[in-house]
Amino acid sequence: MAKRPDEAGLIETYLAPLAGKQSFSFLDDAAILDMPEGFELVVTSDAIAEGVHFLKGTNPARLAQKAIRVNLSDLAAKGSKPLGVSLSLGLSDDWDAGWIENFAEGLGADLKVFGIELTGGDTFRSPGGTVINVTALGAIRPGRYVSRTTAKPGDAVYVSGTIGEAYLGLLSARHDLAGRQDDLSAVLERYELPEPRVQSIGIVSEFASAAMDISDGLVGDLEKLCRASGVGAKIEAQNIPLSAAAMGILEKNPAISLIDLATGGDDYELLITVTAERAGQFERQALADKTPFRRIGEIVSGNGVEVTGPDGFPIKTAKRSYSHF
Amino acid sequence: MAKRPDEAGLIETYLAPLAGKQSFSFLDDAAILDMPEGFELVVTSDAIAEGVHFLKGTNPARLAQKAIRVNLSDLAAKGSKPLGVSLSLGLSDDWDAGWIENFAEGLGADLKVFGIELTGGDTFRSPGGTVINVTALGAIRPGRYVSRTTAKPGDAVYVSGTIGEAYLGLLSARHDLAGRQDDLSAVLERYELPEPRVQSIGIVSEFASAAMDISDGLVGDLEKLCRASGVGAKIEAQNIPLSAAAMGILEKNPAISLIDLATGGDDYELLITVTAERAGQFERQALADKTPFRRIGEIVSGNGVEVTGPDGFPIKTAKRSYSHF
Numbered sequence: 046m047a048k049r050p051d052e053a054g055l056i057e058t059y060l061a062p063l064a065g066k067q068s069f070s071f072l073d074d075a076a077i078l079d080m081p082e083g084f085e086l087v088v089t090s091d092a093i094a095e096g097v098h099f100l101k102g103t104n105p106a107r108l109a110q111k112a113i114r115v116n117l118s119d120l121a122a123k124g125s126k127p128l129g130v131s132l133s134l135g136l137s138d139d140w141d142a143g144w145i146e147n148f149a150e151g152l153g154a155d156l157k158v159f160g161i162e163l164t165g166g167d168t169f170r171s172p173g174g175t176v177i178n179v180t181a182l183g184a185i186r187p188g189r190y191v192s193r194t195t196a197k198p199g200d201a202v203y204v205s206g207t208i209g210e211a212y213l214g215l216l217s218a219r220h221d222l223a224g225r226q227d228d229l230s231a232v233l234e235r236y237e238l239p240e241p242r243v244q245s246i247g248i249v250s251e252f253a254s255a256a257m258d259i260s261d262g263l264v265g266d267l268e269k270l271c272r273a274s275g276v277g278a279k280i281e282a283q284n285i286p287l288s289a290a291a292m293g294i295l296e297k298n299p300a301i302s303l304i305d306l307a308t309g310g311d312d313y314e315l316l317i318t319v320t321a322e323r324a325g326q327f328e329r330q331a332l333a334d335k336t337p338f339r340r341i342g343e344i345v346s347g348n349g350v351e352v353t354g355p356d357g358f359p360i361k362t363a364k365r366s367y368s369h370f
Numbered sequence: 371m372a373k374r375p376d377e378a379g380l381i382e383t384y385l386a387p388l389a390g391k392q393s394f395s396f397l398d399d400a401a402i403l404d405m406p407e408g409f410e411l412v413v414t415s416d417a418i419a420e421g422v423h424f425l426k427g428t429n430p431a432r433l434a435q436k437a438i439r440v441n442l443s444d445l446a447a448k449g450s451k452p453l454g455v456s457l458s459l460g461l462s463d464d465w466d467a468g469w470i471e472n473f474a475e476g477l478g479a480d481l482k483v484f485g486i487e488l489t490g491g492d493t494f495r496s497p498g499g500t501v502i503n504v505t506a507l508g509a510i511r512p513g514r515y516v517s518r519t520t521a522k523p524g525d526a527v528y529v530s531g532t533i534g535e536a537y538l539g540l541l542s543a544r545h546d547l548a549g550r551q552d553d554l555s556a557v558l559e560r561y562e563l564p565e566p567r568v569q570s571i572g573i574v575s576e577f578a579s580a581a582m583d584i585s586d587g588l589v590g591d592l593e594k595l596c597r598a599s600g601v602g603a604k605i606e607a608q609n610i611p612l613s614a615a616a617m618g619i620l621e622k623n624p625a626i627s628l629i630d631l632a633t634g635g636d637d638y639e640l641l642i643t644v645t646a647e648r649a650g651q652f653e654r655q656a657l658a659d660k661t662p663f664r665r666i667g668e669i670v671s672g673n674g675v676e677v678t679g680p681d682g683f684p685i686k687t688a689k690r691s692y693s694h695f
Contacts, residue, residue: 053594072598073518074444074582075414075508086411089400090456090491090505097495119399131415133458133503166415170422173498178458180415180505185402193398257399269378273397 049141055168059149060132063156064163076164078129084184087125091115091181095137095174100218105144106151107237108177113155115260116181118241118313122258124191124250125183127243129162133178135171159243189250191317196255196274200318200344203327205242206337207288208263210235212309213301224294231290239313245336252327253317262308264362266316268350279351280342282307282360304362307352318344374466380493384474385457388481389488401489403454409509412450416440420462420499425543430469431476432562433502438480440585441506443566443638447583449516449575450508452568454487458503460496484568514575516642521580521599525643525669528652530567531662532613533588535560537634538626549619556615564638570661577652578642587633589687591641593675604676605667607632607685629687632677643669 050058061072080086093112095101113130120127132152136145156163164182214236216222217229241258242249249256255274259266263285271278282303287295295301317338319327324340331338352360375383386397405411418437420426438455445452457477461470481488489507539561541547542554566583567574574581580599584591588610596603607628612620620626642663644652649665656663679685 073448075412075448075450077510077515078411078413080405080411086403086405086507087400088403088454088456088489088505088507090458090503092458092460092492092494092501092503094460094494094496094501096497123398123400125400129413131413131505133415133417133505135417135419135501137498164413167417167503169417169419171419171498171501172421173462173496173501176417176419176460176496176498176501176503178415178417178492178501178503180413180456180458182411182413183400190402 052168055145059145060168063149063153064165073165078162078164078182081184083186085187085190087120087123087183087185087190089116089119089181090178091119092176092178094176101174103237105148106154108175109148109151110155110238112177112179113152113159114239114241115313116179117159117243118239118258118260120181120183121242121246121249122191122256122315123185124189124246124253124256125185126246127159127161127181127183129164129182131164131180132166134166134168135176136168137175138170138172191249191253191256193255193257193270194273196270196276196318196344197320198276198344198346199321200254201321201324201340202267202278202280202342202344203317203319203338203340204259204263204286205245205315207286207291208312208314209306209309210288210291211239211311211313212306213291213294215311222294223297228290228293231288232294236311239311241313242315245315248327248330248334248336249315249317252319252323252330254320256315256317259312259314259316261310263312263316264308264350264352270316271348271350277345277347277349277351278342279345279353281353283355284339284341286339304352304360308362377493380470384470385493388474388478389490398490403487403489403507406509408511410512410515412445412448412508412510412515413505414441414444415503415505416444417501417503419501426499428562430473431479433500434473434476435480435563437502437504438477438484439564439566440638441504442484442568443564443583443585445506445508446567446571446574447516447581447640448510449514449571449578449581450510451571452484452486452506452508454489454507456489456505457491459491459493460501461493462500463495463497516574516578516581518580518582518595519598521595521601521643521669522645523601523669523671524646525579526646526649526665527592527603527605527667527669528642528644528663528665529584529588529611530570530640532611532616533637533639534631534634535613535616536564536636537631538616538619540636547619548622553615553618556613557619561636564636566638567640570640573652573655573659573661574640574642577644577648577655579645581640581642584637584639584641586635588637588641589633589675589677595641596673596675602670602672602674602676603667604670604678606678608680609664609666611664629677629685633687
């Protein structure tokens with residue numbers, strides 16, 4: 046085990062240098078975050094815990110990045126520009142200087158990539174395993190917050206990017222998967238390092254009638270959106286967008302179905318609805334922006350999500366989404 | 371074990387009803403927090419973890435309150451009015467409906483007491499033990515943030531309230547303490563339920579040249595303030611304010627010294643410095659406000675904290691503060 050600094054050393058050497066000018070913290074009790082004029086404040090918190098959201102032994106730089114990115118994904122789904130993150134880091138008893146150095150590298154890299162400020166936070170002992178909690182703060186124009194409660198029957202349902210790679214990545218990390226090495230690496234990367242759709246904030250804010258990010262599985266998360274909006278949805282399985290890597294792996298693992306991908310977690314893609322009248326305009330704008338959105342179905346009255354197979358018949362699924370409990 | 375709801379039930383039944391109107395969360399990915407016009411945003415995060423910050427089996431209502439209050443204490447030390455809190459709750463595997471109901475009661479009570487909003491958050495499985503992370507958001511007038519980096523030689527050093535009861539409360543919880551039942555109950559209450567000095571926000575903001583809250587022990591925290599400000603401090607042990615309960619317990623437990631109280635954690639009192647010119651005015655104002663501040667020493671050039679005993683000689687202390695690692 047590399048030498049381990051004490052708490053003050055940990056903070057002063059590794060974390061404080063990453064905090065912004067205005068963020069006196071971690072060396073103070075709190076920090077100031079500059080809010081741009083004329084915007085509202087958007088807040089979201091998401092934690093990732095060892096043994097639940099990530100496997101023991103995962104590269105700590107990736108953990109820092111994942112903890113940030115799952116929160117930026119939530120902000121993006123609301124149409125909110127990220128400003129800063131606050132970090133609360135619970136360290137399991139086996140951390141050392143190498144671990145925290147690597148963690149800080151990942152953290153610093155993502156602060157730059159996303160142009161956000163670290164507004165300080167907290168470190169503490171977590172004997173039961175590493176827990177990384179991030180609260181992300183974002184800005185939004187008044188009235189432009191996109192809720193998940195506002196989908197209406199007739200709205201078209203879209204997802205960004207591709208679905209199911211992170212689920213395959215988790216299987217790959219557990220060596221439960223056959224496939225070409227390139228494909229396995231691609232899905233593992235996707236599992237470890239989500240790409241929050243921050244570049245889609247503008248188009249979401251402009252066009253979405255409702256939105257959320259997909260973190261616990263497409264079908265289950267669409268059910269949550271429907272429940273919050275008091276509606277149902279019908280989607281077609283063959284419209285769910287898959288990457289080449291995912292298709293390659295599906296071919297070599299006949300036991301894994303499209304429904305497994307549509308109910309597996311960690312996609313961090315956007316699930317949005319757009320009114321029928323604006324769907325065409327939205328699609329043209331998405332094309333012009335080179336932001337990949339695929340129409341997968343529509344919102345209906347009633348409740349629940351019906352997934353239709355290639356034969357036109359509903360697919361029955363027992364598991365709908367990843368459960369944290 | 372009482373019946374346990376699933377994650378959706380847990381959130382919908384117990385947590386979502388506590389969230390404010392603007393806070394669509396926990397039923398959404400994020401929440402909006404109304405910022406008053408003409409104020410800056412202050413952010414702080416602090417987590418409490420089972421086996422580190424609290425003992426297994428502690429009343430969950432108290433845990434919710436403690437998690438909120440340690441954060442409000444940080445805001446108070448900066449002169450910042452609390453607006454809202456975001457909660458990230460990691461549940462150990464033995465929680466049940468009774469536990470979360472009780473937790474939600476404590477949470478709801480404190481939201482009312484402090485007039486703050488719950489801006490949502492996150493729940494997750496934490497197999498290693500309960501972890502409660504709170505990020506608190508506050509407002510402050512531009513330029514009024516009180517840092518811990520700005521103490522100057524000649525400034526008077528003050529603490530609010532009384533010191534060391536929470537440390538005795540921890541010993542009492544572990545049954546390591548002799549004393550009158552009333553005294554033992556009083557210090558236990560103080561350990562479990564800190565009283566953040568929110569009523570002192572105005573006076574801190576107006577008079578403090580530097581400030582922090584005392585969470586890891588008076589002496590060690592004063593050392594942190596000194597280090598951050600590039601100064602030293604001299605304090606007199608007999609000026610450290612003690613409650614009647616603490617004095618009663620000290621009498622019956624000769625092995626416990628005043629220095630133990632001054633280096634024990636969890637006081638959540640304010641440690642502030644005031645310039646010599648303004649000290650008199652500050653004391654009169656504190657008296658008029660009925661906010662208890664005691665002058666315990668002064669800031670000097672150099673570094674480190676010297677504690678002088680009743681005989682006028684410096685007291686040597688090995689342990690300076692509670693360490694989280």
